Amino acid sequence: MQSYPILLLLGQLASAQVTDPLQYVDQLVGSSNGGNVFSGATLPYGMAKAVADTNSSSNQGGFTTDGSNVTGFSSMHDSGTGGNPSLGDFALFPYTGCVNDTVDGCIFPKLDRATPFVNSSLQASPGYFSLTLQSGVNVAMTTAQHTSLFRFTFPSSTAPTYGNTSTPSNSPLILLDLTDLADSRQDNATISVDAATGRMTGSSRFLPSFGTGNYVAYFCADFSGPAVRDNGIFVNSRASSDVKILTISRGINSRPLPGGAWVRFKDSSPVTVRTGLSFISSDQACSLAENEIPAFDFDATQSAAVSAWRAKLSPISVATTGLNKSVLKNFYSGIYRTMVNPQNYTGVIPLVSADEIWFDSFYCIWDLFRSQLPFLTILDTFSVVDMINGMLSIYKYQGWLPDCHMSLCKGYTQGGSNADNVIADAFLKINNSGIDWDLAYEAVKKDAEEEPYDWCCEGRGGLDSWKSLDYIPVQDFDYKGFGTMTRSVSRTLEYSYNDFCISQLANGLGNQGDQEHYQQTSENWANLFRSDQTSYTSNNTDTGFTGFFQPKYLNQTWAFQDPLHCSNIDTDPNSICSLQNNAAETFESSIWEYSFFVPHDQARLISTFGGPKAFVRRLDYLHDQKITYIGNEPAFLTVFQYHYAGRPALSAKRSHFYIPQYFQPTPDGLPGNDDSGAMGSFVAFSMIGLFPNPGQDVYLITPPYFASVNITSPVTGKTACIRNVGFDASYQNIYIQKATLNGEPYTKNWIDHSFFTEGKELVLYLGRNESSWGTHVADLPPSLSAYQGF
Numbered sequence: 001m002q003s004y005p006i007l008l009l010l011g012q013l014a015s016a017q018v019t020d021p022l023q024y025v026d027q028l029v030g031s032s033n034g035g036n037v038f039s040g041a042t043l044p045y046g047m048a049k050a051v052a053d054t055n056s057s058s059n060q061g062g063f064t065t066d067g068s069n070v071t072g073f074s075s076m077h078d079s080g081t082g083g084n085p086s087l088g089d090f091a092l093f094p095y096t097g098c099v100n101d102t103v104d105g106c107i108f109p110k111l112d113r114a115t116p117f118v119n120s121s122l123q124a125s126p127g128y129f130s131l132t133l134q135s136g137v138n139v140a141m142t143t144a145q146h147t148s149l150f151r152f153t154f155p156s157s158t159a160p161t162y163g164n165t166s167t168p169s170n171s172p173l174i175l176l177d178l179t180d181l182a183d184s185r186q187d188n189a190t191i192s193v194d195a196a197t198g199r200m201t202g203s204s205r206f207l208p209s210f211g212t213g214n215y216v217a218y219f220c221a222d223f224s225g226p227a228v229r230d231n232g233i234f235v236n237s238r239a240s241s242d243v244k245i246l247t248i249s250r251g252i253n254s255r256p257l258p259g260g261a262w263v264r265f266k267d268s269s270p271v272t273v274r275t276g277l278s279f280i281s282s283d284q285a286c287s288l289a290e291n292e293i294p295a296f297d298f299d300a301t302q303s304a305a306v307s308a309w310r311a312k313l314s315p316i317s318v319a320t321t322g323l324n325k326s327v328l329k330n331f332y333s334g335i336y337r338t339m340v341n342p343q344n345y346t347g348v349i350p351l352v353s354a355d356e357i358w359f360d361s362f363y364c365i366w367d368l369f370r371s372q373l374p375f376l377t378i379l380d381t382f383s384v385v386d387m388i389n390g391m392l393s394i395y396k397y398q399g400w401l402p403d404c405h406m407s408l409c410k411g412y413t414q415g416g417s418n419a420d421n422v423i424a425d426a427f428l429k430i431n432n433s434g435i436d437w438d439l440a441y442e443a444v445k446k447d448a449e450e451e452p453y454d455w456c457c458e459g460r461g462g463l464d465s466w467k468s469l470d471y472i473p474v475q476d477f478d479y480k481g482f483g484t485m486t487r488s489v490s491r492t493l494e495y496s497y498n499d500f501c502i503s504q505l506a507n508g509l510g511n512q513g514d515q516e517h518y519q520q521t522s523e524n525w526a527n528l529f530r531s532d533q534t535s536y537t538s539n540n541t542d543t544g545f546t547g548f549f550q551p552k553y554l555n556q557t558w559a560f561q562d563p564l565h566c567s568n569i570d571t572d573p574n575s576i577c578s579l580q581n582n583a584a585e586t587f588e589s590s591i592w593e594y595s596f597f598v599p600h601d602q603a604r605l606i607s608t609f610g611g612p613k614a615f616v617r618r619l620d621y622l623h624d625q626k627i628t629y630i631g632n633e634p635a636f637l638t639v640f641q642y643h644y645a646g647r648p649a650l651s652a653k654r655s656h657f658y659i660p661q662y663f664q665p666t667p668d669g670l671p672g673n674d675d676s677g678a679m680g681s682f683v684a685f686s687m688i689g690l691f692p693n694p695g696q697d698v699y700l701i702t703p704p705y706f707a708s709v710n711i712t713s714p715v716t717g718k719t720a721c722i723r724n725v726g727f728d729a730s731y732q733n734i735y736i737q738k739a740t741l742n743g744e745p746y747t748k749n750w751i752d753h754s755f756f757t758e759g760k761e762l763v764l765y766l767g768r769n770e771s772s773w774g775t776h777v778a779d780l781p782p783s784l785s786a787y788q789g790f
């Protein structure tokens with residue numbers, strides 16, 4: 001009786017493909033263990049991002065599933081970031097009633113009101129998030145582009161009430177707090193509440209979470225539901241219905257003084273709160289809210305969000321044959337996260353005219369250029385066009401392309417001017433006439449030629465030395481521009497690649513002189529290669545490899561940094577590896593890992609390391625000894641660099657070494673900060689079996705994790721297909737024996753973007769052992785120099 005339907009189900013699965021990708025999206029992936037993912041309700045690239053905020057020390061994305069308490073429900077967030085907690089502006093918080101039925105009987109300060117939620121009540125799906133607080137109040141939320149909608153459902157009077165039995169359950173109160181996650185509120189935040197309707201309007205100045213300057217956000221909150229009983233403002237733990245307007249000081253303490261407004265209702269039927277958002281004015285916030293969610297219709301708002309997500313995820317379809325559902329969850333949750341950030345702020349910011357595209361939360365391009373933006377270039381091409389136009393708006397109005405940017409503010413640069421890579425990648429793959437490529441060229445050339453006075457947050461530092469010495473010296477002498485004088489090795493490597501990207505753009509735009517010049521400077525990485533440098537582990541074991549990048553002084557003599565310093569196996573507790581002014585000459589990683597960062601001239605790097613065999617041994621050592629850390633973006637490309645040494649099989653093997661071991665579709669399943677969807681895109685690209693070398697029109701071929709994958713290009717409407725013949729869901733057959741492209745034998749181990757736009761079909765024949773497919777020099781991806789020693 002039972003076995004028959006189960007067999008039937010299996011039979012259906014055997015030939016099935018994904019029908020609705022949304023069923024596989026789990027927004028709670030990365031909600032603990034430092035993933036810092038935004039788990040709440042949002043539209044793709046939406047500005048309104050509603051979720052419960054917790055007081056976790058890892059609440060950068062607002063919500064966490066680490067047992068922390070809920071402090072409120074706010075409307076603006078970033079996703080996956082490090083740095084300080086981002087945004088979290090304008091939290092709401094509900095009470096079933098106030099103790100003794102007096103407003104002072106409700107708890108206003110954020111720290112004091114923090115309360116557990118019921119674990120089993122937690123629900124998150126595209127466009128939706130809800131949970132029930134310990135008080136019994138259920139809070140469900142959904143969003144439009146600039147407006148969140150929260151539905152508060154209060155328990156019936158028989159259900160437990162908050163804290164104290166003398167708390168009535170028939171006169172709920174909802175407060176709005178002039179706060180953000182990081183407690184960064186500055187002077188003169190304001191709020192006013194309309195006595196008749198309870199409408200709250202106001203603004204506050206906050207600090208960006210990883211950058212300079214500050215920004216002002218405006219809101220407009222409307223309440224729908226039971227009749228308003230009374231309303232007013234609160235300061236610290238005291239409230240009054242006699243006062244309707246508050247302007248509050250920053251104060252001198254480490255946290256700003258709590259302040260905001262509240263509204264109390266005549267009965268406990270559900271209350272819907274609609275919060276409009278703007279960077280221009282409260283009036284705009286009100287009118288956006290009125291236009292986007294005119295009738296407070298929760299279901300209609302949610303279903304519009306669901307449709308928007310379905311449209312974004314549907315161009316990619318995979319066969320589910322034989323697969324564990326967790327594989328599909330890993331894949332589609334990863335893809336979902338690539339479209340949460342950056343955020344579309346077009347029309348709601350000062351500075352630029354209303355129709356000028358403005359994207360923000362490029363957080364940070366050092367992370368995004370490697371796979372997130374290249375992934376979107378395939379699946380959501382026109383949004384990448386908008387994002388690049390957004391970067392060009394930032395260039396026009398703030399003088400420089402962004403490297404990291406959030407909340408209208410300049411963020412901290414981590415290494416090179418990596419928007420150059422993004423622009424080259426798009427130029428080669430999209431070549432869209434909606435982008436002013438001459439302006440884009442002007443902007444990347446400014447990065448290369450003009451040193452900003454303060455290169456903390458834009459452009460490059462040390463350009464005089466770069467131009468005269470052809471590397472960035474350690475302890476540089478730089479009196480023209482100022483920034484953190486570290487990272488001389490990783491900056492040299494990144495600037496070299498940035499210049500290669502610029503040379504490709506120059507080439508495409510017909511500027512031969514510039515093309516040659518930047519191609520030449522793109523070889524500057526070689527000037528920091530010290531051929532006799534050895535590397536010993538902390539227990540003094542010789543790694544067996546000689547020849548590493550090293551820092552070099554202005555006088556052209558070598559300085560020294562242990563090649564394993566700041567690696568994942570660096571055991572020195574005193575190592576300082578980030579943006580501190582006494583940090584290393586490599587940013588957030590080791591010389592060992594950065595050794596492979598010559599994405600444009602792998603042929604010369606392979607020769608430099610002693611040929612393909614030595615290169616493969618070194619790459620194996622990097623991964624096997626866990627020198628690299630897959631939870632940070634510089635590791636991504638190293639997984640697939642075996643292709644350049646003619647060993648594509650080893651890339652496939654290495655990809656399965658990391659997935660799912662280090663990337664699982666569980667709340668604690670990410671190896672580090674998602675970084676705006678960077679980790680998600682690494683999973684997605686690895687699983688479709690085409691990994692980009694970002695900034696070049698190259699995808700490295702490995703077998704997909706599915707029997708087949710279809711991807712429809714939004715530009716041409718054509719569908720590209722990758723099919724695995726001999727697919728086995730236990731991933732023993734992961735080695736390509738032969739391949740065909742549109743029916744013709746194909747031996748190259750890489751493919752270009754026309755695969756997607758022209759809707760080609762790639763068929764891979766799989767086996768259990770490495771074959772000679774893709775191993776010959778003619779099969780290898782492009783490289784600036786010629787391959788030698790193969």
Ligand SMILES: *[C@@H]1O[C@H](CO)[C@@H](O)[C@H](O)[C@H]1NC(C)=O
Binds near residue numbers: 056057069111
């Ligand atoms: C969260 O709140 C609890 C209880 O007030 C407190 O002990 C803890 O330090 C808070 N955590 C953070 C990160 O603020």
Ligand SMILES: *[C@@H]1O[C@H](CO)[C@@H](O)[C@H](O)[C@H]1NC(C)=O
Binds near residue numbers: 065066067
């Ligand atoms: C709820 O889940 C969190 C995180 O998994 C856990 O720490 C906490 O103990 C759970 N609470 C209950 C009541 O089960």
Ligand SMILES: *[C@@H]1O[C@H](CO)[C@@H](O)[C@H](O)[C@H]1NC(C)=O
Binds near residue numbers: 099105
């Ligand atoms: C509630 O009323 C009781 C009895 O009058 C009083 O002792 C208590 O302080 C009141 N609590 C609040 C929060 O007002």
Ligand SMILES: *[C@@H]1O[C@H](CO)[C@@H](O)[C@H](O)[C@H]1NC(C)=O
Binds near residue numbers: 114
């Ligand atoms: C959460 O709040 C409850 C009740 O207010 C408190 O007992 C508990 O310590 C808090 N937990 C954390 C992790 O802050």
Ligand SMILES: *[C@@H]1O[C@H](CO)[C@@H](O)[C@H](O)[C@H]1NC(C)=O
Binds near residue numbers: 163164165166
């Ligand atoms: C509720 O508050 C009242 C007044 O403060 C107090 O007498 C009573 O013990 C409290 N009850 C509980 C269950 O905490």
Ligand SMILES: *[C@@H]1O[C@H](CO)[C@@H](O)[C@H](O)[C@H]1NC(C)=O
Binds near residue numbers: 187188
């Ligand atoms: C805040 O407002 C007060 C009173 O209008 C004014 O004196 C002060 O300069 C303002 N602060 C800022 C930072 O604008």
Ligand SMILES: *[C@@H]1O[C@H](CO)[C@@H](O)[C@H](O)[C@H]1NC(C)=O
Binds near residue numbers: 318708710721
């Ligand atoms: C891919 O497209 C082909 C042709 O339309 C179709 O037959 C196949 O079922 C699709 N596969 C997937 C996984 O969607």
Ligand SMILES: *[C@@H]1O[C@H](CO)[C@@H](O)[C@H](O)[C@H]1NC(C)=O
Binds near residue numbers: 326
């Ligand atoms: C599916 O994968 C998950 C996570 O890797 C694993 O825990 C589970 O046992 C797998 N289920 C089956 C039926 O293989």
Ligand SMILES: *[C@@H]1O[C@H](CO)[C@@H](O)[C@H](O)[C@H]1NC(C)=O
Binds near residue numbers: 045344347382383
């Ligand atoms: C960004 O917002 C503008 C204004 O609403 C809209 O025209 C544009 O299509 C949006 N772009 C994306 C990629 O969402």
Ligand SMILES: *[C@@H]1O[C@H](CO)[C@@H](O)[C@H](O)[C@H]1NC(C)=O
Binds near residue numbers: 427428431508
């Ligand atoms: C971009 O498109 C233009 C016009 O279609 C074409 O002439 C040019 O060669 C293309 N550039 C690249 C790099 O593909």
Ligand SMILES: *[C@@H]1O[C@H](CO)[C@@H](O)[C@H](O)[C@H]1NC(C)=O
Binds near residue numbers: 537
């Ligand atoms: C020393 O370190 C290397 C590399 O980490 C390791 O393989 C080896 O087992 C270690 N040897 C000892 C004696 O600990």
Ligand SMILES: *[C@@H]1O[C@H](CO)[C@@H](O)[C@H](O)[C@H]1NC(C)=O
Binds near residue numbers: 554557
């Ligand atoms: C080069 O400069 C470094 C750092 O100032 C110094 O230690 C070294 O002695 C100099 N070498 C020569 C040859 O001048």
